[in-house]
Amino acid sequence: NAMFSWQRTAFHFQPEGNWMNDPNGPLYHKGWYHLFYQYNPESAVWGNISWGHAVSRDLIHWLYLPYAMVPDQPYDVNGVWTGSATILPDGRIVMLYTGDTIDGVQVQNLAYPANLSDPLLLNWVKHPGNPVLVPPPGIGPKDFRDPTTAWLGPDGKWRITIGSRVGTTLGVSMVYTTDDFIKYELVDRFLHAVPGTGMWECVDFYPVSVDGSKGLDTSENGGGVKHVLKASLDDTKMDHYAIGTYFANNDTWVPDNPEEDVGIGLKLDYGRYYASKTFYDQNKERRILWGWINETDTEANDLAKGWASVQTVPRTVLFDQKTGSNIIQWPVEEVESLRLGSNEFNDVLLEPGSVVELEVGPATQLDILAEFEVEALGSENATVSEEGCGGGAAERSSIGPFGVLVLAHQSLSEFTPIYFNVANSSKGSGEAYFCADETRSSKAPDVFKQVYGSKIPVLEGENYSMRVLVDHSIVESFGQGGRRVITSRIYPTEAIYGAAKLFLFNNGTSANVKATVKVWRLNSAFIQPYF
Numbered sequence: 001n002a003m004f005s006w007q008r009t010a011f012h013f014q015p016e017g018n019w020m021n022d023p024n025g026p027l028y029h030k031g032w033y034h035l036f037y038q039y040n041p042e043s044a045v046w047g048n049i050s051w052g053h054a055v056s057r058d059l060i061h062w063l064y065l066p067y068a069m070v071p072d073q074p075y076d077v078n079g080v081w082t083g084s085a086t087i088l089p090d091g092r093i094v095m096l097y098t099g100d101t102i103d104g105v106q107v108q109n110l111a112y113p114a115n116l117s118d119p120l121l122l123n124w125v126k127h128p129g130n131p132v133l134v135p136p137p138g139i140g141p142k143d144f145r146d147p148t149t150a151w152l153g154p155d156g157k158w159r160i161t162i163g164s165r166v167g168t169t170l171g172v173s174m175v176y177t178t179d180d181f182i183k184y185e186l187v188d189r190f191l192h193a194v195p196g197t198g199m200w201e202c203v204d205f206y207p208v209s210v211d212g213s214k215g216l217d218t219s220e221n222g223g224g225v226k227h228v229l230k231a232s233l234d235d236t237k238m239d240h241y242a243i244g245t246y247f248a249n250n251d252t253w254v255p256d257n258p259e260e261d262v263g264i265g266l267k268l269d270y271g272r273y274y275a276s277k278t279f280y281d282q283n284k285e286r287r288i289l290w291g292w293i294n295e296t297d298t299e300a301n302d303l304a305k306g307w308a309s310v311q312t313v314p315r316t317v318l319f320d321q322k323t324g325s326n327i328i329q330w331p332v333e334e335v336e337s338l339r340l341g342s343n344e345f346n347d348v349l350l351e352p353g354s355v356v357e358l359e360v361g362p363a364t365q366l367d368i369l370a371e372f373e374v375e376a377l378g379s380e381n382a383t384v385s386e387e388g389c390g391g392g393a394a395e396r397s398s399i400g401p402f403g404v405l406v407l408a409h410q411s412l413s414e415f416t417p418i419y420f421n422v423a424n425s426s427k428g429s430g431e432a433y434f435c436a437d438e439t440r441s442s443k444a445p446d447v448f449k450q451v452y453g454s455k456i457p458v459l460e461g462e463n464y465s466m467r468v469l470v471d472h473s474i475v476e477s478f479g480q481g482g483r484r485v486i487t488s489r490i491y492p493t494e495a496i497y498g499a500a501k502l503f504l505f506n507n508g509t510s511a512n513v514k515a516t517v518k519v520w521r522l523n524s525a526f527i528q529p530y531f
């Protein structure tokens with residue numbers, strides 16, 4: 001539908017049409033990155049869930065392939081739901097996924113490629129003995145889904161974890177052991193459980209290196225390794241994670257900081273983001289994170305435009321060695337291959353209350369790196385509101401909000417501020433928030449617009465920094481090198497194509513801010529059918 005064509009993204013993965021949700025079973029095989037995804041072949045709303053399939057040489061340019069799996073068996077006829085891939089040491093690929101059965105029960109099924117020597121992995125075989133797992137006693141038939149990638153324990157058995165809940169308020173992650181991915185044994189305690197968190201969807205569980213710069217394969221453990229546990233919470237519709245220690249002897253995981261446990265501490269992304277999944281890229285020895293960006297308009301609009309949802313750009317995940325308390329997410333380096341010309345703006349003085357346009361040409365496809373230095377205030381003590389981002393970019397404090405306005409119309413009829421709010425002028429010691437304010441992003445009716453954000457660690461001697469990827473209707477913002485990330489799905493009606501501009505702003509009342517910015521225009525990726 002041409003009426004909505006400006007919303008189509010240029011370098012984010014999205015199907016040609018219809019509905020998409022979770023990323024599934026990402027893997028690298030014989031020179032190709034594979035992405036599968038929850039997909040409705042028939043409509044732009046959720047239903048008939050099948051596995052869409054696409055491949056890429058570089059995680060940027062994508063080729064759509066025929067569906068990998070469709071709901072055609074009693075054990076998955078109501079939907080081929082979310083799952084994960086495991087690459088065995090001998091090179092075989094095991095795919096475990098949830099099937100919604102003919103009776104509406106959630107079960108786990110096994111599938112594998114028909115021909116491993118096919119780099120495109122076009123054909124998938126569902127194991128004739130499916131399902132391989134049914135809900136265990138005490139677990140509801142609709143609370144048992146989304147198996148993880150398997151890891152190998154010290155006893156030589158494989159393990160997977162599956163999210164669920166006990167009753168309605170205890171979110172849990174169960175562990176199963178297996179030798180052959182056909183027969184499984186339930187471990188008699190949870191990997192982890194958090195009261196008050198409800199159903200855990202799309203659990204992800206993986207090691208990170210505390211002192212290295214590479215990603216780790218899923219089975220790595222031991223000295224210098226911590227484990228990230230992530231759950232997508234049904235009720236908050238957010239992806240929550242925590243960092244902790246995995247004890248392989250009894251298959252339990254303990255958070256480093258119990259006050260920042262899964263569901264009550266960190267979020268992977270503070271914006272519009274859900275059902276994410278990582279995989280280990282053995283090609284470049286890195287761990288890569290995919291996430292689903294849902295729509296915030298109406299179902300009627302999605303039907304009218306004929307598609308719904310986008311995937312984020314793939315991001316690398318590393319442990320933050322500087323803070324020791326969060327992971328770092330960063331767009332995969334291949335994104336930089338899309339960079340065209342750039343503009344640099346050095347030491348731009350932003351006085352309190354100023355808005356400054358950056359001349360970069362059409363501002364719909366950008367990679368922005370911005371660093372802000374705050375001039376010290378005299379004796380004045382700066383504070384920010386309790387919520388940090390709560391009031392949006394219109395709410396002034398003495399230091400900030402300051403940052404960029406993206407997808408902004410010349411007349412400022414529409415714009416989206418990505419910004420910092422700071423509660424103390426002395427560098428590093430202050431309380432800082434990283435925020436995205438969608439409230440004035442669109443004049444379209446019936447669009448859900450929110451102020452998103454989080455407190456963000458800014459260390460002694462650091463300036464405030466952000467990287468922002470702009471792609472027509474998607475804005476992915478990475479604060480302080482990726483300690484906090486905010487994804488926005490926005491619906492500009494005027495700030496589109498050539499009318500989209502980029503500005504710097506400082507809406508604080510007292511402090512000057514100096515900005516140094518580099519902006520690349522980004523090329524479009526080729527995302528098209530293979531055949």
Ligand code: FRU
Nearest residue numbers: 038049081082145201202275
């Ligand atoms: C998460 C989710 C999963 C499920 C899939 C169904 O968005 O609800 O728990 O497997 O989507 O499409």
